[in-house]
Amino acid sequence: MALPWPDDLLAVPHRRDVPFAKLTTLGVGGVCRWLFEPETEAQAQAFVRACARERLPWRILGGGSNLVVLGDIETPVVRLKLAAQVRREGLDVHAPASYGHIRLSGDTAAMGLAGMEYASGIPGTVGGALHMNAGAYGRETVDILARFRFLTPEGDLVEKAPEPGEFRYRWSFLEGGRLALGMVVRLAEGDPAEIRARVADCKARRGTSQPLDKRNAGCIFKNPPGFSAGRLIDQAGLKGLRVGAAEVSPQHGNFLVNLGGASASEFRELMALVQSKVRDCHGIELEPEVEIW
Ligand code: EPU
Secondary structure (H helix, E strand, C coil), rough: CCCCCCCCHHHHCCEEEEEEHHHHHCCCCCEEEECCCCCCCHHHHHHHHHHHHHHCCCCECCCCCCCECCCCECCCCCCCCCCCCCCCEEEEEEEECCCCCCHHHHHHCCCCCCCCHHHHHHCHHHHHHCCCEECCCCHHHHHEEEEEEEECCCEEEEEECCCCCCCEEEHHHHHCCCCEEEEEEECCCCCHHHHHHHHHHHHHHHHEEEEEEECCCCCCCCCCCCCHHHHHHHHHHCCCEECCCCCCCCCCCCEEEEECCCCHHHHHHHHHHHHHHHHHHHCCCCCCCEEEC
């Protein structure tokens, strides 16, 4: 990577050599050489514009809860640190991309607004949930999305309503190098006690089926159409399979957990092993659901 980088890029708040153990929930990977943390949309725009002009590839980090890092990352990484404020306007709630997703779900429930209960256990940031159209229990981000803001790969700011084709299962068109800045969710008036009960139900279901006490990155593979990846892995007899300190959770087959100090290569090996055994057993190709760097 050619250094030094231009002054306008280096003017954006940044830190160097931050271990991915501190930036991801799974806790594997090497170091993030350049972590840029814009505190305003203008700084985010300066970051994207400078990278575009210099033709520098860059990556977006949210809460690091759906990410497996397999080594050191030398290219600039951007992680927004916008002011953590939400704003209610009738049934709409505006949230910045760097806001906690679970926190937003809790805020909207406390406002007596129904519709985000499904998200009460989905970690990461609002921007991450938008970026990958996160979901659970049959609901996903696009279902409640009224408007969203992002920067184009050139750094131009766009705010719009979602359109057909822009969001599907665990994917959005933002994945093509667009930086989410925030979203507006449209919810419904609800009975606070019923909302609380639905939140408690989602949390309880997740708590019993998923190994939330171990470092994990959520579900590792996408559910192939018509199948549950977790069940396929379970039926192939892979629960408890280990490579070093990386383990297929005995609780949920689609969770690969870090038992403590797992290395990136152990994770890489375990993922490949699970894919090949599921291929042998079921003839189905599992595709990663997590982002892999
Ligand atoms: N199952 C097994 N064995 C296992 C795991 C699951 O037999 O080891 C069975 C369950 O008993 C159930 C079925 O498979 O009958 C589905 O399991 P579950 O309800 O846990 O849902 P999932 O399809 O495995 C999806 C999402 C989760 C989300 C849950 C709840 C994907 C890849 N996963 O999991 O999302 O929390 O539904 O809605 O879409 C994530 O995105 O990181 C994630 C965890």
